[in-house]
Amino acid sequence: MTSATTAAPTSMRSAAPASLPTEAPIHYWQGEFVDDAEAGRRLDVIEERVRAVLAEPRLSPLTVLAACDLLAAALRDPNSRQSEALKQELADSQISADEIERTLRDLAQALEREALEAKLLRELGGIDPGRLARFDFRREIFEGWLPIGLLVHVAPGNAPAAGALSVIEGLLAGNINAAKTSGGSRFTQLLLAELADLDPSGAIAARTIVLAFSSARTQWLAKLLAPADAVAAWGGEEALAGVAALVPAGCRLVDWGPKLSFAYLTADAWAEPTALRGIAADICRLDQQACSSPQLVYLDTEDPEQVVAFAERFAAVLAEAVTEFAPRAPELLQSAEISNTVLVAGLEEHLGLTRVHAAPDGSWHVLADLRSAMRASPLHRTVWVKPLPRTRILQVLRPMRRYLQTVGIGAERADTAVLAGQVLAAGAQRVTVPGQMLSSYNGEPHDGVYALQRYSRRVDVQLDERFTTDACLDDLVGARELTPPQVAVTAKTEFEQLQGDLSRAEVFFRSGGSSGAPKLSAFAWDDYHEHMRSGAEGLLAAGFEPRTDRAMNLFFGGLLYGGFLSFYSVLETLQAVQFPMAAQDDHALVARSIVEHRVDTLFGMPNYLLRVFTEGAVELRAYRGVRKVFFGGEHFPKAQQDWLRAEFGVELIRSAAYGSVDAGPLGYQCVHAPTRAHHLFSGLQTLEILDLDEDRPAAAGEAGRLVFTAHTRRGQRLDRYEIGDLGRWLPGDCACGRRTPRFELLGRFGDIFRSGSHFLNYRRFTTVAEEALGHRGALQLVLEEDGAANESLMVRLEVVDGSEFTADAAARAFLDGYAELAAAVERDQLVELRVELVPAAAFERTAGSGKLREVLDRRERNR
Template identity: 55%
Template sequence: MTENETGTASGTADTDGTPATDGTTPGTDGTAPHFWQGSFIHEAEARRRLADLPAAVEAALSSVLGTETVLAACDALSTALRDPGHPVRARLAAHLPAGEDPSVLAELGALLGRRELTRKLRRELGGASPGRLNRADPRESVYEAWAPVGMVAHIAPGNAVTVAPLSIVEGLLAGNVNVLKTSGDDTLLTQHLMAELAAMDPGGAVAARIVVLRFPSSRQEWLRLMCAPADAVAVWGGEDAVEGVAAHVPAGCRLVEWGHRISFAYLTGAARSDSGTLDALADDVCLHEQQACSSPQVVYLDTADEGEVFAFAERFAAVLAARPPAVTVPAAGGPDPAAEAETTTTELVARLEEHLGLTKVFAAPDGSWRVMADTRSPLTASPLHRSVWVKPLPRERLIATLRPMRRYLQTAGLAGSVTDIAELSRTVLAAGVTRVTPVGSMLESYAGEPHDGVYALQRYSRRVAVRADPVRFATTACLDDLAGPVVLPPPAGPLVGKEDVREPARKPARADAELYFRSGGSTGAPALSVFSYDDYDTQMHAAARGLLAAGYDPVGDRTANLFYCGGMYGSFISFFSVLERLGGVQLPLSAGPDHRETARALIEHGADTLFGMPSYLWQLLHAQEEALRAYGGLRKVFYGGEHFTPEQQRTLAARFGIETVRSITYGSTDLGPLGYQCTESSGGVHHLHADLHTMEVVDLAEDRPVAPGETGRLVFTTHARRGQNLGRYLIGDLGREVPGRCPCGRHAPRFELRGRTGDVMRVATHFLNHRRFLALAEEQGSHRGELQIRLDGGGARERLTVRAERSGSTDPVRLREVFLAGYPELRSAVSEGLLDLLVEAVDGVSLDRSPMSGKLLAVVDARR
């Protein structure tokens, strides 16, 4: 998880003391010492369950562990660990080893946040949902994913409190069952950390994949039972520790060695005389007392001059002498007797070799630090605890000198000019180093950084592929959609609206605010919605999968992107990105006033598919009807922002030969894509992007669910979002859940859009809906155009004017009769003398539209 785990080339894998006695031995704090799939258990029960471990693993693997489930649980634990007053942090602090700084819990919390883990997933496995079987290339029916290896056995070191829990989290992110062994004399910190993590997932999927056992390595039978069903065994420690575990690794099982490593600093001529460089080097030596693999044990100088080596060692010794002494706690800390003996022996040998002119030793009188200059270049492990070798190594001999030790090399801290750093980086990497940093930051790491030259998540995963029939699966972008429903954490908290999410407290942090989209202002004042680039990429891939489901063909379709590129630029840019990810042929023309020029471009470049808003596409097609009908090449229309009515769709088919007319997506500027249509969908029916969001339908007036199938306010909670909490968001639309599984075979829930909340009008004591007027006009009045309602006050009665777009079949008198006959509430208001009803035929250009987006305003309320 991080490069700064404790462990060096001279350390041991764990510090088990005397073997614990069998039986029900409690842990050091009086509790059971083992955590098994959500429960603390004693020795006898652990022994019994170990014998049945293969069956427990198979049962856990029978269901899929969603990445979002792990991320949500880790993020919740991260929040608790970073809060000094949180009860979870207080409970865990009681299990810290003696002398361990409680701030280590906050450091651990920082590594478990959604931002860091999502970045790690993207770096190591290519995306935030790597386990889903998506098309590797949208133009081919080949599906690839990262699958768990199955079960990972983790053999943790006994000298680093964060390594064990972070190792389990890596195994969980890859979807594995994880069985971890801690040292026999460790505290129960890891067990209780994992219990707190499991508690953050109320569904229990995380708990089902975690087992933490505490026993000494001398208990070989337990180690054998633990490794027997493993598909990968991860072990920390030196060669002896790895050898001891390897004996229990079954054939075909992946052995993942996180062995001890040696790191060094390399200083060029100018750098070694710079006081700032020496101070930075001392920081690397003193931080963690060289207990991290990335701590420098040797300082190499780019020289062959022995005198320069001795002179530098003396200068650096003065810098170390000025540092505050190490703070150690006897119960936890300082060198143990064996380490002290190694340090003393190493120093004595170096002093003896001074008489041969090979070495020179500079050491603290109290033995708290030592700098040992050596004229011989080969890499030598340090006894640690502020013990540093200084050696000559001209750059031309770097590879020959270091390559024999390549199995043990980790970090090289470089100091020199910009050119030096570039050249030396390539050289030390060729010699076997896996990590290069500036001197002074050798122990620092970043989320997703490779560990010892590999990505941990890839070591705990398999790359799998499914090749499907290209005809039968032409519109299937993700196989998992057909296999089962996505499980996401249930939404919680109060309902929030547009104004709520724009409050300063809810705005994303500056680090997450990378992409700003201005809304079209169709339903209010234009506003900015903020995304990270990772969020945007996730959403565009989702929209691309939805477009495939709707029947878009990235191989055969030639698409004109005719969304607006002015005030409402979001759709144009987004679907440019979608087509880019699909690899589809694209003509990014954008919507413009010159319909003749747009039609010419469509015909000249052979476009057969149109993306755009219905109002614009309707105007374009009718303005250039003669040319486009003569062309005869248009086949598909994918629309967004508004709706094509059934009558309009029939007109597109009859006059222009358009075979497919579907929603391109359902979404919002704030939340991104929310739903998509499949080839079995029509009208306002969409599938939910269930891997990104959960959806609720709540009452028009109260925060309570409506009865199944009833219309209510649509509420969305987005889960795949970094830096901004958009939970239980009122989108402003009305809709209803569509019961049953879709004939297309997808498990994603379906919903039907039933208009905007603003389309519902309170007029003359009645609630009237614009959608009802439109349906009556089309189904009984043979109306084929747009429809707008205007409300005016004044006098004793209100006035409702239905403005119908004029066409050859528009009959205002007939439409008024249809409305009164088919809408009882309207008829009642008119008959009671509370409302005047007018119907008029108007040109489409005279209908009121949003000045920013060009969308038709369904209801214009002039009473206010």
């Protein structure tokens, strides 16, 4: 969690949501509380309301994650408005203070971004599983997890948070959710209303309905279920049967029915105090109200004396544990069931079948039973102890396989593996150890299934060669851009301020230091894989063909290892043929390898690739097999590109991606993109183009600072990060058909500098050199001063084969082609212009990346 997300709920305490009721209305319907009469009227037209929402853009899981994370932060603050309201509602329902605290704490943990991200990744395979995207980049087949439609939740009355959490799962899957709760509590309604209030888009509210009514109102229940596409229901068998009878034909019924859990101990464990204390804690922690709470303890024995002796020892352990967990008194009917069960067990003592151990105040019961048959407990710290030799596990447990959930196995290491296999074969869904039966982990399946998959449907679209360069059909429909967070812009020089919490960072990349001091950028592995997937999608759009292209990765593998490793992974994601050679000093050797291995596609930095073509010119001209070049890290002048096309037969030259080590992939080119134009990776980033001097949007068509916010950066948050580049939005639609935003890169902040009384731009020098001189080599500017008022501007031009201009001719071309430069040099006479023609080795480059240092400002005032 970052400070940006935790601070937000604090600022919201002063005002309650406009829709929050003060009294009577108990139903929550799409953002407002309504009474019985209004709810009834809306039930009559619920199908119309559902269709209207389904026609809207799909709900992004990122929207749900953001709202849930804010609500989790509020629930962790006992003084927040949200916590106070929910605590009062639970207290009014006669819930104890300890249980209220536990409920809010567990909810906060369940709603944290990290927990929900893990759930999405485990259950649906990605952070935005609804995208219709390729699962195989070599085939025009698109798959995605789409919402099932209207998902009705028939929530349990004894677990106030269960219905709300199920609705949140339904929201993550993109569904419209209608929950039916019972009893007079408005806890579910209030919790979901608070969640919806934290979503500025209103999309969560539009997809949330909570109705509170008794199951005896079958007419209402029938109206609610009639348009349902799926129904998730809790309760006993009788209650579930009643719901099933009303579920329309073809509607998916997600049955969260009654389950039974038990502990299983071998002789090694039942004499171990730690194991016994763990089981006792599992029994007491929620008074056996959870499906994973043990209701029985099975012993790996057939000896009745061992069963009776263990029950006596365990009774003492349970008695001690009860004092630590503040037991909740059972209700009248529950108390009657416990009394009846204990009474019958006491009578069976006379038959030599049972032995009863009970607390004088009835706060716990241990019932030894010499019969192995599984039997449910009446709960509230009442547990059976029974014999079950491992040889009879399948025989005894398999008839109850529909009900088995969690087994806590206490045994030696080798026995644990064997016994786990046996109880799973008998039908159990979870296996753990004593003391951990109520624990869980993020992304854990529930009752043997993934809830999000039950709340979704897997769809596919199979298309033809017209979609060869498309990785995701959603990009042809529109872009879902998230609102940037309300935090200050962080400059590139302040990157370290974004590294306050690296608790989730797992992989670190070192920048080359070409635009500042080298630094480490932190990612989680999930970040990395998402970024590489996006990089693969962008490369497909740029014209890479994974079915046929044979690629050589020539990015630097030394200090600038990020580019090499990233494109290694991108090509792996594409399942393309790859020769990961990395940039080698022997350029001629690289050229020979290209020919030898029939490589037709190159990846690398422009200046390095040009060295390969220059020093391996004889072989590569004869080969003429390099058809595609994908570059990154530097500008690739048009003259140099034209040289590769004319001399070596290169057909396609594109940016491999626009990105950086610190921010990851930012943009990609399509086959129709002009030289500096890129589509935004809108699934990863939100882009703002801000005024050069103020933190406000730049005017339409004007240059501004590029500021990025990463949607799902886990290793470190990247909120409103100023990347150091300049750009402008491109209007209109792209000829490729994608609707993702487009922007044009206009260089880096350092490309614009003041010399004399004018602001000059490095890019204007390269344009003049290319267009007026036909220059296709490197260009570097050196700014110096002589101690007086005047200063000098040196233009270094690389000497390349075929250059036919002199230094004087070049200087004249710059003055004629760049009016502002001519004004500073000839009119104002404040700047001395010089041109040098030098070999490639004379240019200064960054030590880590080998990138050309385009502007060297050696003036005393700028040091």
